[in-house]
Amino acid sequence: MDASHLTAPGRSRSSQSPSPSHSASASATSSIHKRKMASDDHAPPFPSSFSDTRDGALTSNDDLESISARGGGADSDSEDDSEEVGDDDEEDYDASSIRNFTASRLETSVAMVPSGRNTKIKSDNSVKIESSEIPKEVGTGCSGNVAPPTATGSVSGAVVKDEGMKNIFTENLQTSGAYTAREESLKREEESGRLKFVCVSNDGVDEHMIWLVGLKNIFARQLPNMPKEYIVRLVMDSQKFGEIAFCAITADEQVKGYGTRLMNHLKQHARDVDGLTHFLTYADNNAVGYFVKQGFTKEIYLEKERWQGYIKDYDGGILMECKIDPKLPYTDLSTMIRRQRQAIDEKIRELSNCHIVYPGIDFQKKEAGIPKKAIKVEDIPGLREAGWTPDQYGHSRFKTVNSLSDQKSLTAFMRSLLKIMHDHPDSWPFKEPVDARDVPDYYDIIKDPIDLKTMSKRVESELYYVTFDMFLADVRRMFANARTYNSPETIYYKCSTRLESHFSNKVQAGLQSSIKIQ
């Protein structure tokens, strides 16, 4: 059995009573069936006269059922009437069983099954139990995965086995309350070695298998509404995956990282203590994002045979999977990440100076966005240090293919293009900036206005358009603005389309003939 297999029907899919909510503000829990716990003094955890000489582990349901059937009437119906403890005790048992369960899940994550007093187990490539004296053992269970302590000798429906114990017990009853008396006598049983709590998993050890079969019998008897196959699957589980049935952080502490921390602890524990390799969860639709950030995917890579039937379908969520990394230090990921960043940073520093931050440049502008003072590219702090060389000056694709490589030619080319536009009959809407008094909402809609006059100022300053691309960007924006503000049927829209087409032709021609415009 894989005890930290955090499974069992959860939320609305439970076929039994709903699981209890945890009082801890941050809790990732297995879903726990809240069940009535009854001591069953007629159902030993494993058959009293069971003898099985077959090799290997008992894992199939058939095997288990046949063992049950041969189990000396351990689960026989005729004994039903006397098996329940009184109602008064049930709630107390119930609550404690849940606490036991939770503690087991979170701390030990292994099942507890009884050690058989007076039961000798021989294991010589076969499984055999010889029971010289059949104890009336009390099978108690609270979950398909982890069983709380099972006692030998019983209180409140359990049977006192030997005289010594009887005396201790009755003595205590007189001097202490029933609860204390019970606890004390059981504690003494433990101390004397007659009562033992052990954690067992389906690890292939014959003895453990026998105990698990007994445990399964108790669950099947005491939880009649649970499908037997389901109990067998969970008790005998060795599927090495865990189902996260519930995961929640108290409302005012959410999105502060607790959910991630909780998940990391869970992963580490599941891997290192329980040997799990995967988690599955039916994530609520609104929590899918969280699970994605924890490494869960909607694609299920785990082989179907390993999980199908081991978790119950749940309509209100999406099945997600997380592969638990075999090496990651989940509870100390931050240190690992910090070290990795440091290593990468050091490597980058070896290769480049990009970590050096230079002071910015004073770039004040006057009218039309023209800079007050021309700044030489080579004077920009850090540029040369970053590997720039003067022959890389200007990145305009036009500069490299024609004679626009010096500012004078560039200015001449731009000036001639402006004149071409200015002289065109469709240029009238673009000659001056739009007057807000004529078009009150224009500047609400057009956030980056431009016009031929402003462009002319920029060209003549010889400080603004240091590349032809910058000039082109202004022209394109001028036409785009006209088509943004005006609808297609307007004269402004049509003017912009016609003038832009004329401009494009002239640019192409000008570039091809190397500034021989008109």
Ligand SMILES: CC(=O)SCCNC(=O)CCNC(=O)[C@H](O)C(C)(C)COP(=O)(O)OP(=O)(O)OC[C@H]1O[C@@H](n2cnc3c(N)ncnc32)[C@H](O)[C@@H]1OP(=O)(O)O
């Ligand atoms: C199987 C199930 O139980 S499904 C149901 C899951 N539980 C719930 O929906 C109950 C309500 N929600 C919660 O209890 C919590 O918000 C949890 C458990 C979902 C997450 O715990 P938190 O402590 O809030 O998560 P944490 O702060 O570690 O967040 C980790 C990341 O996930 C994100 N995240 C957290 N909750 C959600 C969400 N519901 N949807 C999308 N992203 C989320 C965070 O923004 C954060 O992103 P970041 O790393 O980019 O900053």
